[in-house]
Each structure stands twice: as structure tokens, then as C-alpha cells.
Amino acid sequence: MRYFSEIYHESTQYIPHGSGDPVIMHWEKQAYADKRYEGCNRYPLTAAFMPLLAPVSADYLNPVCVYAVVHGGEVPDGVYYVDRAESKLVKIGGVDVRKAILASFPEQEFITEAQTIFIYTGLLERAVWRFREAAYRQVQMDVGSACANTILLAKSRGQKVFALGGFVDDSVAVALKLGATEMPMAAIAVFPEKSMVAFNSVDDGVGELAYSNHAEMGAYAGEDECRMEISRYPSRFMLQNRLENIDDLNLCMKVRRLNAQALPGDEFPLTPSKFTNDYYLRELWYLRADKKVATPFAHGTLDLDDFSSMLRWLELAQLNAFGAGLIKIWVVVFDVMFVYAGVYRYIPVRKSIYMQSGSANPKKFNKCFAVPEQVQNSMFAVVLTSNLNESCQVLGNRGYRYMNLNAGVLAESLYVSARLLNKTAREEHFFYHDELKKLLDIPETESIISTVLIGKSPAR
Template structure:
């Protein structure tokens, strides 16, 4: 059997204890990239005054919603002094604080925001209008006429500057870029609900058409996701026809054996959609992506995870969630003390059951690309009320199913490349996927969708944990194959992401 290019890339970028030392490179700090773009020419719209605005006229209210939406999605939340350029921390987490993502806005043309292209300048919380021509129809064409673009007047587009992550993580950075963008999409979904915008994630589009529209250099950066933003205040009764969030690309079975250093760029090219493709016959009949339970191990211990939802209200609706998004930080060390089973249950509830939060005005069925491909395993080392061991999480049944009895603290320390976060966590959540099955469904582009969804789930875990004052940190560097061996995860499940939970030190 010949692997597709996505499977080849995944195999080539695995960490292995026998080879990782030979592939490690020291960082050249003189070539560290900036984590933001600066457009020198264009009309600047300052969003900062609207954060404190008390005006209630329609225009001021609209700008205030947009300003808060961008701040909560990807806004600057702290500056850390360094020997050189300060490190700018944002509301969405990023591996190594490198922030490969950029946010662009496309306006159809409204009384508030003229038609054209805008870049979100995160450093000073402004929008810069760098292209004033109407390009909306070009976006619609590249997105196969997605019905949300018929209603929306505004769309966000997330892109990635590859070198920002590759500077540190080399070829494996492509995984991290999509996990980081998944974090951002998790924020966009929640920030939209808080500010009256309904985001629709479009993962299937003609890459080069959007790249050219934004004047991206395809050798250095690429479009990741197009996101029509339907203004619920302006279109309260809008009905958006069902449409697939994810579309397939080619399955590339013929390719050269590449040297290190060329895998990332080639993976992006191999996962592109290059032409209009046949859509499903009845797009109006598409079922929303549903969680499913793949594994039901016989005779295993089963624990219900049903619980009361987290209360995100704080006098002002969703004020607690907004504060959590803006104060979120990745935990750097855990004490090793135990978590409670109720904390773990509530974190799982917020992550996998958004319908339980409809009464708090959050979207009960937010967009993902295909959650049916993602599986969840949890290694429990210190949770009161739970035996130590590895569990499969069955979201549809809302239960944990124990598959291995063991304390994994030392193994997790080793599997996570010697990071003490793995050793001292009370629980570690693993997102996995059957890569072969995913490629058969979506072509090599499946690799993007899997990591975007894993990052999105990871961000909901992040926010739930921080809201409960539980420490949390994502880990994208691990010994891939050893994870399956040690925890008893089926070998056909590719490990995508690890999120650790523990008592912050």
C-alpha cells in the first residue's frame, strides 16, 4: 500500500527517541521572525476607542462589537520585555509564542466599512484598509458559492506565515500552524456569539485564488480558512442553506522522496484545492457534523460524565467568558496535586457539548470540519474519584471507558519529550484520528481539517479549564508512536495533539 502525501508527511515528521537528537537544531536568534505584519500604506481604522465606548447609536455599537470580536479572537493581551523585540501575547495560544496566523477582513461594502481588503494590525488594535476595490464576488467564486457569503457583508480570512513557526519547529511546524489556527477558530466562534456575529467556517476553497486576492507570497504564506461573519443583529431571521464545511482535495500517491526542510512547503501545496470540484449531490440535505463513539471496549469500567454546565454569566451575559478569553495563559508548571472529577466533567461538557450552553446564548452547534474523525483518550494520573489509567471518552454516551489500568506519570514525562508538564499533570487529553480513513474521505487536505478541529477542541478545553481555575497547557511535541504503545491507543490512530490539565504551581 502506497501512502498519500499527507501520510508520508506525518510519518516523516514524527519525533522518535532514536533520531530526535540528530534532527535538533539550535535557534538562530538573529533570524527570529516578527509575529505580526505591518502595512505601511492604507486607511487606518482605530478600534481602541470603541473598547470603552458608551455611545449607543448604531454606528458606534457596530464598531464596538467588531472591536471586541477581534480583541477576544486574537487581540494583544500582554507585552513581555525581552532583550530585543517585546513578546506580544494574544488571546489565542500559539506554540512557542510565534503566532503564525494573520487575520484579514473582506467587506462587501457597508455604511460602516467600505468595500475592500483589511488587515487586522494586532500590535495596535487597528484595521488597515489596504485595497479599496470590491472583491466580494472573487471570494464567493473561490469558495464555490458558499451560501453564507450570500447573506454576510463581512468575512474574516485566516492565513499563516510559515516561517514564523518553521524557524523553531522546522518541518513539523505545519502541524503546529493548523493547531494554532484551530485555537484561533475556537476563539472566533465564541467571540462571534458574544458580539452578535455567526461565523461560518469554510475549509474548502481554491487556495491560489484567495492567496492572490490577498497578495500573499505562496512560497512563504497561505490561506487557511475563510469565515463569513453573518451579523445576527442585521439579519436576525437569516436562513443559511446547509453546505459542507470541508471539501476534498486530491489524494497524492506519486511524489518524490523529499529531504528535510522541504516537507512543510510541499505539504501545503499537496493539500491545496486547485480547481472547482464536484460538490455532494444534495448539499441541502447535509447533516451537521455529529460526535460519535467509535470504541466500546467490552467489560471495561464506564463512568458517566454528565454534569451541570459551567456558568459563564457574571451579572452581564457572558462577561465571565470574555474575561477568561482575555486573561487566558498557558500554565508553565503543575504542582502534581489532584484535580476533582467534577472539574474534568465540566471541562469535557463545555468542550464537546455546546448545545448545553444555548441558554447562555452560545451557539449550540458551532462549525467544525469533521468531528466524526476525531477521537479522545484521557490519561488520568491524579483525579479524585477516578482510577489511574487511560480512558476513551465517548462523547455521544457522555462516559469515560477505561482501557488501561496504570499510573502514567513517568511515561508521560518521557513521551512529552521530558516536559515536566506531562509528569505533573492530573490528566492529559489526547486527540487522535485514523489518518487513512480521513484521507479517503477528504484527500490529503484532511490533514488540515484534523489539526484545525483538534486545535479548536483544545481551545475550548483551555477556556473551560481557566474558567474553573485549573491549569492547562497544550503539547504538540511528543514521541508519536510511543504514545500509542504506552497508553494502549489503537495503532491506526495518529496522535494529533495533547492537552495537559493540572494544579498550577
């Protein structure tokens, strides 16, 4: 019996014209959420509080909202809406609301000591018209990108930072008074550098820890059950959200995994990073939001040190944040100095890539995307996959959310690293799932979560 997460993921796949009927989505018309919060106190939003390098989300539709739970910071304790457009912190709740939100998270002694907890929500009505059924997973990946942004900037300030994926969803939504189409997705806890609570934390920010809702599900959400349930929801992703939610943290399990096993195939060890981690984090302060343009890359060959650095630097944004090590990193090399063209698997613990296939045909690869002209001249690509059945067995249907969040973290990390190296990294939303899997010889049990292309910046 399959999990509904697998069924939902299939419904989001983009298919070539004539190979099947498009997904029909039933979506109720919803009014846009009012985020003006008239009459609430406002405080300046400083760069020291929130990173200026804001990630571009959902092709500039901006469906990600950020709330901050503050304790002992520059502003009075309470709960704030982060208004980026006006560069303001809008106070929407006091100490009572803060306590209600903190009660939704596990490990109270740990979480109550956090100086700031950023809560990320998805406003689905802003993205649903473009991405249809895939809007939900796209928003999850955008939330992951926003989390990576916060993690990197917090580390650059010397703070300790932890990804929080396990919480009682409805309790957070009620405390923040979210609308019907705004859903809490993830949270990031930030501690001062010398915090002893953070220092003694078992997780220590590695991010391989996840909270599974598998135990509280009681039974599989299989195909038969979902066929009966789907009519009650305006879209499949609303049902997916219901199945992902955690109702009782006491029924959830902590999961920690680490994959350090070598893979079959020729091993290619990465060279040392081009810059130190301290230099990388320091340079982040000089980056500002850049306009992402979907245009063909310029012709060029990638330096081996740049290639190795981009893969090594994935660890700075907490490589396995949210995902408990269940996401797999495939690297498709087209034009990298001293590296044979082919399909590789990257094992971060071993700092090596392992050749899985010698076939990396750029023309066939380009045709696996909805607009082949936009992906021409890629120097290499990173394809993120997961065995969704395995992920759901370990983490329940919430595992699907973790995979998308984790993919967003990795995509944003690649984007930031590419900018520091004067290259371009771009996630491609619309690709032909089955054709790409077949071309890269990805196992049948794996599903492609995200694809990120890296190339030379086009002349402007």
C-alpha cells in the first residue's frame, strides 16, 4: 500500500504534450490574506535582525511569510510579523501568544531559551495559479530556501542556529491567527553564540534530526482511503497538508540518520574549498538580492576548485536540515575541468562523487525541460531525489514536507555559492519527471524532488 505523499507527488509532475491529461485541480476561490495589521506597533527591521539577502521565491510571487518570536532581543518580547516591503517588525502578539507558540514545539527547556524563533508560513493563493497542484511543494521548497538564507546569515554573525520541523501545526496556526490558505511550514531557532543551552544540545545544528508523525498516523493513508477523502478538499495538496500535520508530539518519534557508506562506481575525491568557511560567511554580508532571469547560460568551462567548493559548501547551510539524511544528491557533469562528463552521486561525509553512469548528453538533457532553450550550456546540474516510500516509512507523510524543505535549503545554498564565485545557479521548476529519470538512470524507486542548474552568468 502506498502513502498519499507518493500519489500527490505524481500529480505534480509535468508531462509532455499529448502523453496524458493535465491534472485537474479543484480550488476554492479565497480572498488574499490581509497582512497590513493596522493599529499594531511597528519597529524598524534592521539587517542585524533579518538578512538583507532575501531569497527569490516562486518566480517573484512571494508566497512565503515570516513571523518572529522574540525573547531578550532589540525589541520587546512577543510575536512579530516581518514586513519586508516596509522594513518593519509588526507586533501582533505579546508574551501570552509567545508562550502558546512555544508550547507547540518539543523540548521546552531548549526552545524557550531561543533568542529568536523564525516561523515560516506558505500563502498558497499567491502561487496556486502558476504552479497548480505543485504549488504546495513549490512553496515548501521556497520555505526551505528562506530557512537556508537565515541559517547562513545567522552563522555569519557567529550565532547558533537550529532547524525545527516538528511542531503541532494547528496550534501554531491558531496562535498566529492564520487564514485558511496560510499554513505553517518550518521554523528556525537562533541562539546567541555563548548560549550554554545551544552548546549542550544533542543535535548541535547538524540537522539530521527530524520529528516523525508516523506513529500518530495509526495506519497508512493509502490509495483507497484517499479516493474517498479527496472530494472533501478543494485540491489534493490540502489533503496532503492534513496528512502531514502533527497533532500530538507525544506520539511522534525522533529520527536521526547518517549515510557514510561508499557507493559502487569510480570515486572522484573533491579538491579543497577555494575559500575558507569564515571567508564564505563573511562575504555573505556583501550580497544583496539579485534578479533571477531564466535565460540560457553563457558558454564556459567550470574550474575544478569552483565545482568542489560549491558541493563542499552545502554543509554550511546544514546539509540535512529537516530531511534526516533521506535526500540523495545526484551530480550531472557536462563541462567541468578534469572531471569526466557523466552522472555521479555525491556522498558529503566522504567528500567524494561516485560515477553512476557515463552518459551525460546535453541535448537530451535539455529536452527533459519544458523550455529547453533556457537550460542550454549548463556546466553541471544537481538533481535531488528521494525514495518517498522509504521517507514516509521513516517519517510518515510529513517526510514529504521534510524532503521539499531540504531540497529548498540545498538549492539556496548552491545559488549563494554560485554568486560568490561569479556563476549562476537556477532551480528549474518545470521538467519531465519520467524522461529525466530514464536519461540519468535514476532507480525506479526514487522520485526527483528538485533540479538545480549551474552555469556561467550570461552577459548583460
